[in-house]
Amino acid sequence: MILTVTPNPSLDRTYEIPSLGRGGVLRATGDRVDPGGKGVNVSRAVAAAGIRTTAVLPLGGAPGALLAELLGAQGVDVTAVSIAGQTRSNISLAEPDGTLTKINAPGPELAPEESALLLETVRTHDGSPAWIACCGSLPRGLRPEWYAELVTRAHEAGARIALDTSGPALLAALPNRPDVIKPNVHELATAVGRPLATLGDVVDAARELRALGAGAVLASLGADGQLLISAEGDRYGTAPAPAAEIRSNVGAGDASLAGFLIAGGAGPESLASALAHGAAAVRLPGSAMPTPADLRPDAVRVTRDLPLDLPLTEPAAVRSV
Template sequence: MILTVTPNPSLDRTYEVPSLDRGAVLRATGDRVDPGGKGVNVSRAVAAAGVLTTAVLPLGGASGALIAELLGAQGVDVTAVTVAGQTRSNISLVEPDGTLTKINAPGPELTPEESALLLETVRTEAGEPAWIAACGSLPRGLPPEWYADLVARAREAGAKVALDTSGPALSAALQARPDLIKPNTAELAQAVGRPLATLGEVARAAQELRSRGAGAVLASLGADGQLLVSAEGTFHGTAPVAAVRSDVGAGDASLAGFLIAGGTGPGALASALAHGAAAVQLPGSAMPVPADLRPEAVRVTENPPPDRRLSAPATP
């Protein structure tokens, strides 16, 4: 059982377009509507793998009702906190080469009462799941310390917490000691305040965040795969991708794969890579099912060469 928390969910509309021409009328060659938000996507990927999951999220208005309906149809249990504001809708434009242009709405502003109710709902649900995945940006009305409060309450209830956020919210949450964090290289560079150009520099940055409170760091390196730094050691892995169709939600599918496989060690890293590679080859934010996975193509090594350069170095 994996519980997810998404403070700022969305209704995601994805359009496939032949090209992105500013000022022109674009005729989509395909379109889809999915429930969105990083934690929501984790739940969708977990459910697609046949594992029980519950999504805790604030929902409001017609778009919020549609999110709950779509999640239920995909096998995700929904524990909704009703809010006065309208749940946001996001738009993604995907070109044939996989180039993605996103328009993300800000979402509603949560009141102090809605914020407190969301935290209390997580606390009451935290006794059952093996993992709680708290993911995404914070909506207006929630302070950067909100995730730190959530992590502390979940850990008091005996649950392990995986956190996927960035900026001040990540820095504040480290003090509450989340069991796992999942930054990409840009978010990791921002957290340590220096550029990252090699695997060794990424590993040292991950160790720094571990010294500040993170139990383990699962770093997404884009085309360079993923790096896991934990008490068990440092592991790097890659998975081949024939063609990128859409990378919306691919990192969330990867986190789901990691947690499904136990949330620790090189085996979980291999599962994360297989899920992420499968997700980028699907349309929109579709989540992979077991038949989409190619675990035999994943490669994981321990103690990768520290001087190996990243194809896309990150700066703070």
């Protein structure tokens, strides 16, 4: 069983449009509403693979009730922490060439007692999860150290931790030794405070985060595939999957993390599963998660021999957070 924690979940409405023009009337060619939030998407992808999963969520108002209903329909068990504020709603505009414009609402502010209850709910969950995936941005009211405390409590409960967040929250959690972290290349550049232009730069940055306390580092490199520095320090890379029609990249990184954990969360087999799930997700509309029938594992190649001087297709700059 894989448990996920999403401190700032959402309802995600995606509109498919011919093109985006400011100031005009845009007529959508399709639309859908999905449960949103990084950990929520991980649970959806795990459930789509036929594996039991529970999503721990702070939920409030009618949007929170609808989110729980949609997750239940997709086979995700929900453990809700009731909050006074309303769950946020986000909007995505998807164009045919894969360009995505997102409007993310800030979400509710959690009161101190709501924050404490969310932590305690994870610690006392009785499902004996093999992994706890802690994912996404922190809502207002939660300090950057909140994930660090969650990592400690989850370890005390005997679970392994996969952490997918960025900025101060990521750096604050590293000394508490999350078992896997999953930055994208831009988040990795921000974490080490310098641009990343080559695969070797990414490897060096990942090893710096391991020195700060991370176990394994699973880094998404966009069009360049993915890189894994294992808990033992071994390096594995994936060649980019063959080009495919991109309908939406919303949730593709979350599907990738789900694929990694589904396959055990360690080693080259898990890395191959991560890339296969991420590549399948971009071919689907909105934030739909792939099923086993959507995967193309034969198109994935994992290697230990990618040259370190290989330039990144899109060099990663440091971003303000």
